[in-house]
Amino acid sequence: MQKIVPLIVLMAACQPMTDQVQVNPVNIAQPAPHVVSDTLSGPPATADTTLFNKIQLLLVHNKPSVKWPVKTEYPLPGAILPYKRIVAYYGNLYSAGMGILGALPPDEMLQQLSAEVRKWEVADTSLPVQPALHYVAVTAQGKPGASGKYRLQMPDTEIDKVLQLAERINAIVFLDIQVGLSTLQEEIPMLEKYLRMPNVHLGIDPEYSMKNRQPPCTSIGTFDAEDVNYASSYLSKLVQTYGLPPKVLVVHRFTQGMVTNYKAIQLHPEVQIVMNMDGFGSPAKKLDSYKGWISNQPVQFTGFKLFYKNDVATGGHLMTPEEVLELYPRPVYIQYQ
Template sequence: MATAVLLAAPVQARDLPSPPSAADFARATARVLSEPGFRSPLRVRDRFGGSSGGSGTATVPLPGAGALFPANRILAIYGAPQLKSTALGKRRPRAAARLAVAQAKPYADLGERPVIPSFDLIGVVANSTAGTDRLYRTRQPATLIDQYLKQARAMGGRLMIDIQPGRSPVLDELDAMAPWIGQPDVDVAIDPEWNVGPRGIPGRTAGSITARDVNLASRRVQAIVDEGDLPPKVMVVHQFSRSSIRRRSRIKQRPGVEVTLNFDGIGAPAPKIAGYRDLAVAGLSNGFSLFYDLDTPLMKPGAVLALDPVVDFLLYQ
């Protein structure tokens, strides 16, 4: 997710954001895990009647006719607790849950669909330095991911694991996150901006992804769904320009994986709306990002619900 401002043009190149170094992120992780809420993960009863946790299994009712969209909308709060500029970095999990539920309410009141609150937790964080494995990314500790899954269930919502691959292959990161993706109430997102290939450096190299790699990723998630006999999942792919996803018209939908292109342009409503329309792909689900501190002004729920094509996934940062 980038931080530069989308200005007058519908789709415009922007400065590359600066990710944390591997060492800085490790220090931030140690601080977060020392906080009381992370030292002792919440013990809650989730909305599905089971105890929560990354290695367990929740009993989840099938949403509608088996698909999350278009029967529902998902509204997610984005970030990571170590990244203080993000919405999840500015508040602890319980406060983030209150925000997600409150933010979802006007969309449920004004729209024609139920709205499911969610966390979009960055589970794989791009780094500006190589790290010990030279892959320019850090995976979140299991304890931290479990904490957000527990809190997502406590609020009656879902968890989305966002992947910023760095130099690591996307499929490797999906496999690393499989213990959570294999849960019935966990979705996945891929951020191509941080997919820099074998020689790129996050923050210096503009990342992207091809339709082929998106299709390989959705096939892997579909295999997880099939193996676990799970209800359908959402797989979000972030984008802010045509270069984010190459050959986008070749992206496939799958029966158990609802591929959703999420527009994350920043700025005034008019260029955001134009960029969203320009990058939508027929046959795929649609997402739209809103930035509390960077959009000028922040669009109101009624205006977002009026977008064409209709928004399925909402992301607040």
């Protein structure tokens, strides 16, 4: 993998346009009250179907519906979800503007993440919390670069730094891919040596998948179920080949067009798919987006992103864990940017 370490990295120059929440006109149903139950233990060594079923009911406020919980196989041993809730910091070490992961000095960033973890532990005593660093390892670019693909692959030295930071707080790591004019088929294998590690998982971002061959940020990109299935199948084979615990695959979404043919997304027991609501705005807009494109179009598990700056700057506020826990279903992946 040939990588160039730039003096100045052009990070997702379209931040003002991207991540905007698309408002779904459907009214928000009032969620059931938060139910506090006895603390549940972490992932079992073998499949614990009773524990799994209990957690699945908690995530839907003990009110199962036709869509939720999603009917799926029981998790394989070592699975993180739904036995723990993942709380992640997102960003890139080169960029203070891309997310909280790169906005603070490392020590302060880890301390703040640990503080957020404690808030979630207090807000929902039913699930342990797993801290995570969600690092954008392939970033969309405003210029084509030498490859002509409008994306920049981060050097291994930067990924190694993130792994070292994660180790300090027993966090897991997500490597996120913004393909630009490239493809998942080209980018995911480049990261295989990291994805073979048991503590490293994957994120893919349709927003910057420019199938129209236009530069990133000129429009919102898209992935089809075929793209998600490629990523999931790739991870599934890694788990089988190397005897790894199940991988988590995070798919970002905040519009209908970002993920097409969601019903054709295939589930594998080796991979746990999280559809992550990735838009900023007021709580009402964020909840509408979550209901429209995450809750109403179920895949497997759900996630929710919180923006320290953009949620406030657009007239809203940073939603509290208690507010997020009112969602139906409750997200098991929380991301701060």
